[in-house]
Amino acid sequence: MTTQNVSANGRTAIGQQLVRWGRRPFHDIGGGLLIALVIEIIVFWSLSPNFLTFNNITDGIGRGMVVIGIMAVGQTIVIIAGGFDLSVGAVSAAAAITAASLSNSGAPFLVAVLGAMGVGLGVGIVNGLITGYGRINPLITTLGMLSIVRGLAQLLTGGREKVIDSRTFLDLGINDTFGIPNIVWILFACFAFFGFLIPRTKFGRYVYAIGSNDRAARLAGVRINRWRLVIYGASGMLAGLAGVVTTVRLGTAAPNFNTGSELAVITAVILGGTSLQGGKGRLLGTFFGLLFIQILRNGLVLLSVRSFWQLIAIGTSLIAAVLYDEWRRTGLTRG
């Protein structure tokens, strides 16, 4: 509709095409988030001299957002598919412990990482089985799984943290490539990998189809319950990787890692325009949602605001984002 208005103003066809291309990536994200992001940056920039420094951008914002960012990639996929995964924080802790145990017992770095991701994949597949074949509400399933996995992690470690000996782990947390921390590259790789796959594969198409109308997808011959295993498996595997990154950053693995991180993860996804009703959303939106959350957390730290305010701010953003989404949706359907 907008393009028609533009043509009425006498712009060329090429100009219209450029406008359309320019908008395309931001389609579904909503201009609201981008404006909020700009305002947020301006506010923290004017209040704190340390905010827009290279160090703060790569370290405070960059390194700080990797763990929730990796989990948010998986969460975006699950929510677009009409599901929900509350177990990601607990899974990341269990995966961190797995990685530390494997590494400390002499396994090579890659084996430790794959082991951790394998644990995540396993929990994810169980989530998929219960929500798909068992037809149990995903909120209940993954809430239960959160508790089970967290409990198991506590049980296996006796509630104590494991210090990691491997130099490779510690180096990965510290080293940079082209001035950007290596773990931030890992985050970018996750976004790029799934950002590439989703528009180009059956997997991506079925994620949207199942979220949009799972019955229709099933009737068309899509084996939706099998795909749910893939979808929740991917989320679990990414949570496993997030657990490895947590270990890499802190040099230890503890069963209480990332407690409550689901809140920030889900907030990033919803802020990014992914619909709670399923069928709609984009990874690029999640990336901007993630930036918003992380800049908020980082900015409040720089201003020496007590950490409790972070929780309040993130919770407020979550509710505001859902309200905005609801308003946009009903606004559309009611004309």
Added chain:
Amino acid sequence: MILEINDITKSFGAVDVLKGVSMSVDSAQCYGLVGDNGAGKSTLLKVLSGVHHPDSGEIRLEDRVVDFNAEIGARLAGIEMIFQDLALCDDLDATANIFMGREQRKSTVGRFGFLDHEGMKKQTEEVLASLGTDLPADQRVRTLSGGQRQLVAVARALEFQPKLLLMDEPTAALSVDKVGVLLELIERLKARGVAIILVSHRFTDLIQVCDKVGVLVHGKIVDEFEVAGHSVDNLTTRIVRRMSGLDLDGEE
């Protein structure tokens, strides 16, 4: 015969929905199925399209016994179904809906491969054009009108050259002039050799396009007759009497 079914039964718990249904459809023929709510019409179509598995009985497709254990089995065998509610994914575009479950891919490696977006879009435009519409292939189905959505569902069924097309109340969501378009389409499909089973409450529609009509009452076909050579009034009276459990001469 394209389709022949013998003594199909299906119950859900204690409820016997189909109590031994037998019927047959030939190619280029339209079979109209009428019956009250709960007579078992939709269940019969769902058995034929692989949604439900029959408890007993035999389905023969082109003289071969078939046994579908999933929806995709029926589709691959050449049976397409257009559901009453159309069963479309509203957040996806026409192309994605038409190729749902059967996406085409370029250069696959084993089970992996990238979607062939251009190819599928082109074929969607072709099949939509053959239905006489120029609705854009890449528009979200949610934003289409009822008639356009119906066309997308029809296009999905036609894209894969079905031998048998099942239609459950296809005219229910259509305005009067669109009904005419759909009935015309059924005639064209028959001309192409497609066999059709049409379920409808609108007897006049049925009589207009169907060659044979079967009346389903409490899970059994109680009457079946050729349409040709009878007047519309005659046929309508016959259907109504049969549906209300009366004999043709008016006795119960």
